[in-house]
Amino acid sequence: MSSTAKRAVAAHLRKSAMAFCDEIGASFADVAGPSRKAEHVAARRRLVQYLRDIRLSYPEIGALLGRHHTSVMYLAKTGEV
Numbered sequence: 001m002s003s004t005a006k007r008a009v010a011a012h013l014r015k016s017a018m019a020f021c022d023e024i025g026a027s028f029a030d031v032a033g034p035s036r037k038a039e040h041v042a043a044r045r046r047l048v049q050y051l052r053d054i055r056l057s058y059p060e061i062g063a064l065l066g067r068h069h070t071s072v073m074y075l076a077k078t079g080e081v
Contacts, residue, residue: 014028020050024043026040048065
């Protein structure tokens with residue numbers, strides 16, 4: 001995949017994530033930011049679950065959120081009921 005195509009895919013994923021955040025009433029900046037407030041973490045967890053449902057890998061989600069993939073894995077694991 002060319003670098004232009006990769007950028008286009010990344011832009012599309014970011015738009016999808018932002019739309020999901022809008023849908024759940026959260027700011028993407030807060031969700032992707034460093035905040036550890038309970039409401040931001042809960043929204044982040046829902047976003048990670050959504051992104052996993054559309055088949056994104058943990059490293060891809062981590063890149064989108066500016067986090068290490070193992071942090072994303074832990075967030076997904078702690079969100080399971």
